[in-house]
Amino acid sequence: MSGNACVNGGCVLSNKPNISDAEWQVMHVIWERQPVTAQAIIAALDEQVDWSGATIKTMLHRLVKKKVLRYQREGNRYLYRARVERSESLRQESQSFLDRVFGGEAAPLLAHFVQSGDLTEAEIETLRKLLEQAGGDS
Amino acid sequence: MSGNACVNGGCVLSNKPNISDAEWQVMHVIWERQPVTAQAIIAALDEQVDWSGATIKTMLHRLVKKKVLRYQREGNRYLYRARVERSESLRQESQSFLDRVFGGEAAPLLAHFVQSGDLTEAEIETLRKLLEQAGGDS
DNA sequence: TAAATACATTTACGTCTGTAAACGATTGAT
DNA sequence: ATCAATCGTTTACAGACGTAAATGTATTTA
Known part of the structure; x- marks a missing residue:
């Protein structure tokens, strides 16, 4: 890695x-x-x-x-x-993965996982809400 | 890796x-x-x-x-x-990352990236549509 | 207290990776 | 045809990783 x-x-x-x-x-x-x-x-x-x-x-x-x-x-x-927080490690590893494999483009990565079809209905709903928040912020 | x-x-x-x-x-x-x-x-x-x-x-x-x-x-x-397709390599590497770092749970991974705030308004819109499709399928 | 047990520490070893120089072969130019 | 430039191949080396045995040390048991 x-x-x-x-x-x-x-x-x-x-x-x-x-x-x-x-x-x-x-x-x-x-x-x-x-x-x-x-x-x-x-x-x-x-x-x-x-x-x-x-x-x-x-x-x-x-x-x-x-x-x-x-x-x-x-x-x-x-x-x-x-000695390191889980969330911080996740963040770092995710960023490194994003850069390495998706050239830093978050959207294609997200699209990839959304389309992989592993999400439950409830998860989809949660993400929908998160996306709304993300949209409202900008 | x-x-x-x-x-x-x-x-x-x-x-x-x-x-x-x-x-x-x-x-x-x-x-x-x-x-x-x-x-x-x-x-x-x-x-x-x-x-x-x-x-x-x-x-x-x-x-x-x-x-x-x-x-x-x-x-x-x-x-x-x-000799290998880009999409296939992305898939494999993504799966391996998902398993390794997020214990196979796609939703937390997605939440993480959505909340990272790197998405443009247009990307958010695209993802919203993808989520709808994903939801409709099940 | 001596022997057995349970821990942690050290050593081991082959492969993968990052990084690159040295070497050999092929081609283009003079 | 020979020399120089170019391109691929081989060799190198140290740290990281996966995997685990061997060894040293402390604790529990007889």
């Missing part, structure tokens, strides 16, 4: 923390249940993916290094918490 | 070709102007990014290897063409 700038045959992280594919799965669990132990995270993910506990611990470690997570010792184990 | 499954300490490509961040930039140019030479691609990208020609050639090479591009010799140089 995005977020790294490279020079001189090497790559460095950009200012914004970038959460990898697999790491997003971990973050979803953490945002939902924080503060949470590695155990609980592993248990929660066990229903969704097929990773060994060691793998998830590696991710936790990397997320801490990236300053996306922080932890608090609690006896033997850690309690993990997010 | 997504698309690789790993086993045994190694990673292998999944069935779907995955286009990296930087590669998307190249692909946008190609979809717009194909068939197109490396020269033209490099020239077009020169206005947008700060990569050396060599870098872009590497990407072209990798995209060919990934079977995202094909080429046709034309004397000394190649004419590059996409």
Whole structure:
């Protein structure tokens, strides 16, 4: 995914923390249940993916290094918490996706998803209202 | 981005070709102007990014290897063409993004972009119509 | 207190990616 | 025909990622 700038045959992280594919799965669990132990995270993910506990611990470690997570010792184990807000991460990742794949054009992206047909009637209604608000503002 | 499954300490490509961040930039140019030479691609990208020609050639090479591009010799140089349709790539990448970041929920994603406020009045109108169609279908 | 258990930390390894220089082949010009 | 310019191919390298085993450390149990 995005977020790294490279020079001189090497790559460095950009200012914004970038959460990898697999790491997003971990973050979803953490945002939902924080503060949470590695155990609980592993248990929660066990229903969704097929990773060994060691793998998830590696991710936790990397997320801490990236300053996306922080932890608090609690006896033997850690309690993990997010250091970045879910909404902010969504925003950044969405913007990066929009730029990368849709060249920054929000309308085609929206059209794409609206036409994908995954929306329920209620969702459509909600969006209609949101669109009205968006229209009124300008 | 997504698309690789790993086993045994190694990673292998999944069935779907995955286009990296930087590669998307190249692909946008190609979809717009194909068939197109490396020269033209490099020239077009020169206005947008700060990569050396060599870098872009590497990407072209990798995209060919990934079977995202094909080429046709034309004397000394190649004419590059996409082997995958833009719309199909958008679809796949969008789906993967939706799953990864929004847990597969299209409505929150759409709400997010509608509220981002980047839409013009005309775009809002267009989307309103699309929503009506989407609603009528179900 | 010693052994077993449960955690976290370190090490590992192959692939992908960003970035580009070096090298080889082909073509155009003199 | 040879030299220079052009274009594609190979090689390079460091960081990120997916995946996980091995190792070290602290806690619980016998």
